[in-house]
Amino acid sequence: GAALRVRDVSKTFRAADGATVVALAGVSLDVAGGELVALVGPSGCGKSTLLRMVAGLDAPTRGALHVGSNPVTGPGADRGLMFQDPSLFPWLTVRRNVEAGLVAQGVLRQRRHEVDELLALTGLTAFAGAYPHQLSGGMAQRAALARALVTHPRVLLLDEPLGALDQFTRMRMQDELLRLWAARGTTMLLVTHDVDEAIYLSDRIVVLSPRPGRVDRVIDVGLPRPRR
Numbered sequence: 001g002a003a004l005r006v007r008d009v010s011k012t013f014r015a016a017d018g019a020t021v022v023a024l025a026g027v028s029l030d031v032a033g034g035e036l037v038a039l040v041g042p043s044g045c046g047k048s049t050l051l052r053m054v055a056g057l058d059a060p061t062r063g064a065l066h067v068g069s070n071p072v073t074g075p076g077a078d079r080g081l082m083f084q085d086p087s088l089f090p091w092l093t094v095r096r097n098v099e100a101g102l103v104a105q106g107v108l109r110q111r112r113h114e115v116d117e118l119l120a121l122t123g124l125t126a127f128a129g130a131y132p133h134q135l136s137g138g139m140a141q142r143a144a145l146a147r148a149l150v151t152h153p154r155v156l157l158l159d160e161p162l163g164a165l166d167q168f169t170r171m172r173m174q175d176e177l178l179r180l181w182a183a184r185g186t187t188m189l190l191v192t193h194d195v196d197e198a199i200y201l202s203d204r205i206v207v208l209s210p211r212p213g214r215v216d217r218v219i220d221v222g223l224p225r226p227r228r
């Protein structure tokens with residue numbers, strides 16, 4: 001079955017002036033296990049809203065979301081998160097940041113070796129003892145990536161993860177993402193406004209195209225080509 005299922009999901013917000021904002025209308029989307037799907041579309045089309053609902057940070061007004069066979073009812077370790085802002089804990093070293101998810105699950109002692117593997121995989125071994133403010137933007141995002149992957153999430157959710165980086169670092173990090181994806185086989189849903197990035201990284205591009213007052217158009221573009 002699909003790693004992620006979004007079924008007929010709508011989301012309505014009440015704006016400050018009392019007006020109703022339809023952020024999403026009747027969106028359906030499947031992501032198969034191991035797939036890297038990019039979600040693109042014009043600003044304000046509801047990409048972040050959809051990702052936040054998959055993350056369990058927001059509830060849909062209507063419709064259902066499943067990760068594997070589990071309905072999404074809130075945040076959970078089966079979904080890793082990475083945003084444009086690395087949001088590392090500033091008072092913790094890189095290693096402690098990466099460990100955080102295992103500490104929360106009470107399994108750090110048994111799985112400490114996995115932290116070292118991920119630090120190596122993201123090129124952060126030499127920076128394990130550094131604090132977030134000592135890292136460059138690219139390195140901070142690599143630490144955020146390692147932190148998001150440490151619990152072996154079923155789906156990794158990425159909202160403009162490379163959006164704040166300079167062009168050169170962004171291109172290097174795109175390859176880093178692909179390398180991690182190939183190494184771990186993690187299913188990924190990537191929100192990006194960068195269509196080149198979507199084409200370069202993903203197996204499939206989903207274009208969210210809002211049509212006011214009607215069900216949103218979801219355009220699916222498969223990219224069947226050898227890569228990896």
Ligand code: ADP
Pocket residue numbers: 013014015021022023041042043044045046047048049050
């Ligand atoms: P995208 O990520 O595609 O740029 P968003 O998901 O951020 O789009 O926003 C979709 C729509 O929902 C926009 O019109 C936005 O203003 C609105 N919206 C998002 N979050 C809220 C909120 N918390 N309160 C009110 N309106 C919101």
Ligand code: ADP
Pocket residue numbers: 134135136137138139169172
């Ligand atoms: P990225 O492109 O991933 O942001 P940089 O180009 O800034 O990384 O860094 C390249 C190399 O410079 C790193 O692999 C690291 O060895 C070194 N480096 C980066 N930041 C620091 C730092 N704060 N202290 C010491 N060395 C650093």
